[in-house]
Amino acid sequence: MEGGATQAEKGQLFEHLCLLHRSTVGALLASELGWKFYDADDYHPEENRMKMRKGIPLNDQDRIPWLCNLHDILLRDVATGQHVVLACSALKKVYRDILIGGKDDAPRKCAEPGKEEKLAEVKLLVVHLSGSFEVISGRLLQRKGHFMPPELLQSQFDILEPPSAPENFIQISVDKNLSEIIATILKVLK
Numbered sequence: 001m002e003g004g005a006t007q008a009e010k011g012q013l014f015e016h017l018c019l020l021h022r023s024t025v026g027a028l029l030a031s032e033l034g035w036k037f038y039d040a041d042d043y044h045p046e047e048n049r050m051k052m053r054k055g056i057p058l059n060d061q062d063r064i065p066w067l068c069n070l071h072d073i074l075l076r077d078v079a080t081g082q083h084v085v086l087a088c089s090a091l092k093k094v095y096r097d098i099l100i101g102g103k104d105d106a107p108r109k110c111a112e113p114g115k116e117e118k119l120a121e122v123k124l125l126v127v128h129l130s131g132s133f134e135v136i137s138g139r140l141l142q143r144k145g146h147f148m149p150p151e152l153l154q155s156q157f158d159i160l161e162p163p164s165a166p167e168n169f170i171q172i173s174v175d176k177n178l179s180e181i182i183a184t185i186l187k188v189l190k
Contacts, residue, residue: 022129025181026087032182033085033189036077040070040088057155060094067098074099074122090126092161100124126163127185131174133157139174 023039030037044052048062070088077084090096101121137153163169172184 022089023087025127025129025178025185026085028178028182029185030085032186033083035083035085038070038073038084038086040066040086043069043073052152055151057152063095064098064103067095068103071099071102071122074124075102078122086124089156091156091159093163093167096124096126096163096167124168125188126167126169128163128169128171129174129181130162130171135174 023041026039027037029035044066048058048066051058051062067090070086074084074086086099088099090099099122133153140153163171170185170188172181174181176184
């Protein structure tokens, strides 16, 4: 385990390339902790899903509105004291920054007239599940019924910016089994 996490945070961001393992870990962890679980892929607009089905990688313009929506969801839950686990392919630092702080030019949902707005931030621990292209590709080939074809995996590796200091993160190898991954994350959260 590597990374910059030093304490438990209210929100957990699962960042990885492979939906199968990332979502499985996120759902199991949320269940173990009694936290709410979101799979970010459930919030992709239909245009993004269609593009991926056609084998076309998403670009920043496709992802940013989706990430802003996810930020708003996290902000709403965290504001009510709800702890959250989010399984999300936040491949670039700027994507993780949007999940944490929103986007400067994104419209605010609850602005009060006459008050200067400050972007609300969500505290996140990024859990980067790392693995080789071969391992992740093998798992992706086992996945059935998802809109992203395995052929798009290389495009995700091409733009991946693994978390680094000063981001609040831990890195765990997907070579570990599920129970070891969950135990490692739980240990960091305690």
